[in-house]
Amino acid sequence: xxxxxxxxxxxxxxxxxxxxxxxxxxxxxxxxxxxxxxxxxxxxxxxxxxxxxxxxxxxxxxxxxxxxxxxxxxxxxxxxxxxxxxxxxxxxxxxxxxxxxxxxxxxxxxxxxxxxxxxxxxxxxxxxxxxxxxxxxxxxxxxxxxxxxxxxxxxxxxxxxxxxxxxxxxxxxxxxxxxxxxxxxxxxxxxxxxxxxxxxxxxxxxxxxxxxxxxxxxxxxxxxxxxxxxxxxxxxxxxxxxxxxxxxxxxxxxxxxxxxxxxxxxxxxxxxxxxxxxxxxxxxxxxxxxxxxxxxxxxxxxxxxxxxxxxxxxxxxxxxxxxxxxxxxxxxxxxxxxxxxxxxxxxxxxxxxxxxxxxxxxxxxxxxxxxxxxxxxxxxxxxxxxxxxxxxxxxxxxxxxxxxxxxxxxxxxxxxxxxxxxxxxxxxxxxxxxxxxxxxxxxxxxxxxxxxxxxxxxxxxxxxxxxxxxxxxxxxxxxxxxxxxxxxxxxxxxxxxxxxxxxxxxxxxxxxxxxxxxxxxxxxxxxxxxxxxxxxxxxxxxxxxxxxxxxxxxxxxxxxxxxxxxxxxxxxxxxxxxxxxxxxxxxxxxxxxxxxxxxxxxxxxxxxxxxxxxxxxxxxxxxxxxxxxxxxxxxxxxxxxxxxxxxxxxxxxxxxxxxxxxxxxxxxxxxxxxxxxxxxxxxxxxxxxxxxxxxxxxxxxxxxxxxxxxxxxxxxxxxxxxxxxxxxxxxxxxxxxxx
Numbered sequence: 149x150x151x152x153x154x155x156x157x158x159x160x161x162x163x164x165x166x167x168x169x170x171x172x173x174x175x176x177x178x179x180x181x182x183x184x185x186x187x188x189x190x191x192x193x194x195x196x197x198x199x200x201x202x203x204x205x206x207x208x209x210x211x212x213x214x215x216x217x218x219x220x221x222x223x224x225x226x227x228x229x230x231x232x233x234x235x236x237x238x239x240x241x242x243x244x245x246x247x248x249x250x251x252x253x254x255x256x257x258x259x260x261x262x263x264x265x266x267x268x269x270x271x272x273x274x275x276x277x278x279x280x281x282x283x284x285x286x287x288x289x290x291x292x293x294x295x296x297x298x299x300x301x302x303x304x305x306x307x308x309x310x311x312x313x314x315x316x317x318x319x320x321x322x323x324x325x326x327x328x329x330x331x332x333x334x335x336x337x338x339x340x341x342x343x344x345x346x347x348x349x350x351x352x353x354x355x356x357x358x359x360x361x362x363x364x365x366x367x368x369x370x371x372x373x374x375x376x377x378x379x380x381x382x383x384x385x386x387x388x389x390x391x392x393x394x395x396x397x398x399x400x401x402x403x404x405x406x407x408x409x410x411x412x413x414x415x416x417x418x419x420x421x422x423x424x425x426x427x428x429x430x431x432x433x434x435x436x437x438x439x440x441x442x443x444x445x446x447x448x449x450x451x452x453x454x455x456x457x458x459x460x461x462x463x464x465x466x467x468x469x470x471x472x473x474x475x476x477x478x479x480x481x482x483x484x485x486x487x488x489x490x491x492x493x494x495x496x497x498x499x500x501x502x503x504x505x506x507x508x509x510x511x512x513x514x515x516x517x518x519x520x521x522x523x524x525x526x527x528x529x530x531x532x533x534x535x536x537x538x539x540x541x542x543x544x545x546x547x548x549x550x551x552x553x554x555x556x557x558x559x560x561x562x563x564x565x566x567x568x569x570x571x572x573x574x575x576x577x578x579x580x581x582x583x584x585x586x587x588x589x590x591x592x593x594x595x596x597x598x599x600x601x602x603x604x605x606x607x608x609x610x611x612x613x614x615x616x617x618x619x620x621x622x623x624x625x626x627x628x629x630x631x632x633x634x635x636x637x638x639x640x641x642x643x644x645x646x647x648x649x650x651x652x653x654x655x656x657x658x659x660x661x662x663x664x665x666x667x668x669x670x671x672x673x674x675x676x677x678x679x680x681x682x683x684x685x686x687x688x689x690x691x692x693x694x695x696x697x698x699x700x701x702x703x704x705x706x707x708x709x710x711x712x713x714x715x716x717x718x719x720x721x722x723x724x725x726x727x728x729x730x731x732x733x734x735x736x737x738x739x740x741x742x743x744x745x746x747x748x749x750x751x752x753x754x755x756x757x758x759x760x761x762x763x764x765x766x767x768x769x770x771x772x773x774x775x776x777x778x779x780x781x782x783x784x785x786x787x788x789x790x791x792x793x794x795x796x797x798x799x800x801x802x803x804x805x806x807x808x809x810x811x812x813x814x815x816x817x818x819x820x821x822x823x824x825x826x827x828x829x830x831x832x833x834x835x836x837x838x839x840x841x842x843x844x845x846x847x848x849x850x851x852x853x854x855x856x857x858x859x860x861x862x863x864x865x866x867x868x869x870x871x872x873x874x875x876x877x878x879x880x881x882x883x884x885x886x887x
Contacts, residue, residue: 170259172198174219174235176246177264188391188467189267189323189361190216193237193245198223203230228254235263243362244268269320270359272367274328276308276315277383279372283313285341286334286378293369294329295321298356299468325468327356327435330369332380346378354435355382356423356463358470360391370432374456381432391469395422395462398476401824402454403484404846404862409449413442413462413474420466427459427475454478454862455791482823483793483814483862488847489524490857493517498594499839500849500856501545501553502878503578508849509545509553510856513537516545516555518580521843524858528580532557536572544594547879548616549886551578554603556592573605573614584618593687594638594875596882598645598670606636606649611668613647622673626651626666637687638875640882642695642720645670650699652684665689665699667722677722683714688736688785690871691884693743693768695720698871700734700747715747717770726770732762735785739871740817743768746794748783759801763820776820783813785839787848787873789863792817795848797837810837810852812859826859828852839874842866 174196198221200209208231209223216237225231232251236244248265274293291308306317333347357365368383395413402409411424424444425433436446446460459478464471494512501509507527508519514537518527532538536557546554553576561568571592575583590608597603601616613621637650647670652663663685667676683701690698697718713734717725732751739745745766752759761781765773778798786796794815800808810828815821828837829852838851844865850857866872870884877886 169222169224170254170261172221172223172233173260173262174198174221174237174248175262175264176237177266188469189245190237192239192391194240196235196237199234200225201232201234205232225254228256230254233261233263235265237265245361267323268361270323270361271318271364272321272326272357272359273316273318273364274306274308275366275368276310276330276332277368277370278310278313279370280313281373282334282371282378285337286346287337289333289335289345291315291332292330293317294331294352296327296329297322298325298327321359323359323361323468325356325358325465325470327354328367328382329354330380330382332369332371334371334378343378348380353380353382355425355433356435356438358391358465358468360469374429381428381434383431383433392420392464392466392471393417394471394474395464398462398474400460400476400481401484402449402481402862403486404451404454404860407448407450409446409454409460409481411444411446411460411462415442415464417464417466420464423463423465425461425463425473426453426457427461428457430458433461433473451862451864454481455864479792479816479818483791485812485814485824485826485848486860487826488858488860490855491519491524491526492854493519493851493856494854497838497851498544499874499880500841500851501547501880502841502843502849503547503551503553504549504879505551505578506843507578508856508858509547510851511538511543511545511555513543516553516576516580518578519856521847521858524856530576530580530582532574533572533585544875544880546595546597546875546881548597548601548603548881549879550601552576552583552616553578554595554597556595556605558591571605571607573603573612575603575618586612586614586618586620588612593636593649594880594882596639596641596647597879597886598641598647599883599885600645602670604639604641604647604649606639606651608634608636609651611639611647611649611666611673613670613673624666624668624673624675626664626675626678635684635687637685637689638882640689640691640876641670641884642691643884646676646720648689648691648697650685650689663701665697665718665722667720679718679722679724681716686713686734686736688874690737690739691876692717692739692745692870695884696725698737698739698745700730700736702733713749715745715766715770728766728770728772730762730764732760736874737766737871738786738788738873739869740788741792741867741869743870744773744817746786746788746817748785748796750782761798763796763815765817765820774820776815782836784836785874786815787840787842788817788867788869789842789846789861790865790867791863792867793823793861793863795840795842795861795863797840797850799836812837812840812848812850812857828857829855841873841878841880843878 195212197212230253234249236247246265246267248263288310293306296303329352331352336344371380398413423438424436459475461473461475497510506521516530536559558571569591571588573586588607593606603614605612611624615621635652639649647668663681665679686700699716702713713730715728732749734749737745737747750761761778761783764775780801783798786794796813799810812826814824840850846861848859875882
């Protein structure tokens with residue numbers, strides 16, 4: 149591109165005085181392939197400057213204008229002669245967008261000068277940074293960066309000489325969008341290194357970057373170890389002053405079953421292009437593709453890819469100008485769920501159990517089912533003894549480390565003199581054969597299992613410790629208020645073997661309406677301590693970091709619409725740590741990675757004829773982190789996945805007494821927002837959805853009123869947290885040491 153001078157007339161007498169005025173027009177020479185795109189460069193201009201020098205380089209004239217389209221200077225020069233005209237268009241920061249310069253000999257009558265300008269080159273600065281571990285083990289055989297101009301597909305290659313871990317190459321390039329492809333080959337410095345050679349020639353690191361007039365664009369290529377494997381990636385400096393509007397409402401859904409990541413976003417420019425990247429370790433960016441659509445599917449996005457990334461990014465380019473990255477972090481990617489199979493089983497189970505071999509165990513009122521995890525087929529069934537049924541306290545098969553299944557059955561014996569309950573603690577081996585049963589003269593709780601195989605069952609006023617062979621080890625009986633009805637919570641086991649259980653007196657006697665938490669020595673059945681509450685305790689306990697015990701209480705004198713509760717945190721020595729008052733009926737909490745407690749519950753609002761479901765998150769110190777209220781929904785005890793996702797069972801209601809649908813909700817634990825939901829087909833008030841459990845392969849097992857569902861999830865089992873689900877683990881042992 150050149151500066152041209154056009155003359156309207158020529159007068160032979162070159163020594164005559166020049167006209168008093170010369171009209172100088174400044175034109176921007178825009179390449180044909182960039183007519184539309186370069187408008188954005190021109191829009192950045194703050195002022196256009198003109199300077200005129202005589203043949204002795206003396207400044208004869210200077211001026212500026214804010215005009216960007218019809219750039220004209222009407223100037224007067226003292227005489228004919230040789231002059232140099234210099235035009236520069238600058239941004240506010242003084243950087244140059246376009247410029248032109250030409251020396252012209254003016255003669256009499258020449259009164260118009262047209263200056264064609266060109267865009268100033270930008271600077272591309274390429275840095276290759278090799279991790280010290282990689283550099284210590286490998287030398288560079290070859291390295292290059294191929295530079296491809298997007299509009300013309302012209303290409304050139306920078307051959308890099310790399311003698312140090314960090315190499316920098318800088319060169320000027322005409323403004324445009326360029327695709328850079330980084331290739332490197334390494335050779336081991338020592339024998340017996342694996343691999344002996346490494347290269348990314350077949351799949352170079354690819355990144356697209358804008359080169360802007362008179363600006364520096366930094367691109368860093370890094371070679372590093374990730375999980376003891378050599379990798380190469382790009383580190384792109386984000387745009388500090390965006391030239392184009394960024395995308396809005398970026399969202400993503402990951403379907404591990406299709407191995408696809410579905411991206412969607414909004415942008416108001418129909419001519420925009422979008423460059424898509426994977427973000428690695430919060431700083432590396434791998435180019436994926438570019439598109440003009442407002443959505444994109446990344447294929448081959450399997451479980452390994454999902455757990456490798458830290459997010460995805462979209463860069464909008466309008467008129468060859470970049471917006472900068474809009475990054476969606478991995479925790480904000482919505483996981484899809486997919487049904488693997490379902491099987492019809494009448495539901496009486498609070499939470500399915502999973503045996504060491506993956507077998508799923510559930511029960512209805514009179515049958516224990518063993519379910520094949522691959523297809524939902526029934527492996528075997530075990531029928532309870534005639535006249536008995538599974539415990540009304542809540543059916544929850546518990547599985548020992550050897551695969552033995554423990555379940556309580558019960559029978560009510562009526563008598564005019566004194567009616568009574570009888571409980572059988574049953575041990576069933578993994579092939580469905582009864583090993584033994586132990587009889588208790590009352591209603592039994594869900595069993596807990598100690599690390600030595602001892603089975604603990606609470607019943608009315610007592611805690612029973614039963615040996616793995618079905619014989620009694622010891623029995624602890626706490627004091628019972630005369631004529632009171634005792635309700636007992638299911639025991640749990642601490643890391644030192646201490647057994648904790650609760651008991652409540654709930655009849656109408658003045659001494660009743662009390663609750664207690666007991667700590668019992670596992671070696672001899674002696675009481676270690678007791679903590680008393682002014683209300684009954686709920687049926688289920690939980691344990692957090694440092695053996696902190698979490699106990700919920702409720703008010704038996706209040707109907708559900710006026711129910712209040714309280715969550716207590718009790719130290720392992722039996723003293724109060726803190727308590728948090730609740731204005732609804734609470735269920736058992738679970739505990740997250742960082743000690744956050746997640747607690748659900750609900751109450752009826754009769755004035756508005758609705759049920760309000762609650763899900764709250766409390767900090768480890770008992771302060772509120774967030775609270776989520778969901779109208780016309782019942783939310784039940786959640787499970788926390790390995791990737792810090794909450795899976796919350798619940799139902800949607802038409803009114804406080806009519807169930808519309810059951811769901812398994814996927815909820816963001818940071819703020820309680822519902823990300824996804826899976827519909828459960830058959831849910832009634834008679835049997836709400838069970839509490840979910842998550843197998844190590846990520847399959848979620850949950851029951852509605854009539855079916856057991858196996859649902860694929862994006863988690864890899866339960867979270868490695870102190871208490872990630874009801875009864876702590878997939879075997880429902882209630883033991884803090886069991887995974």
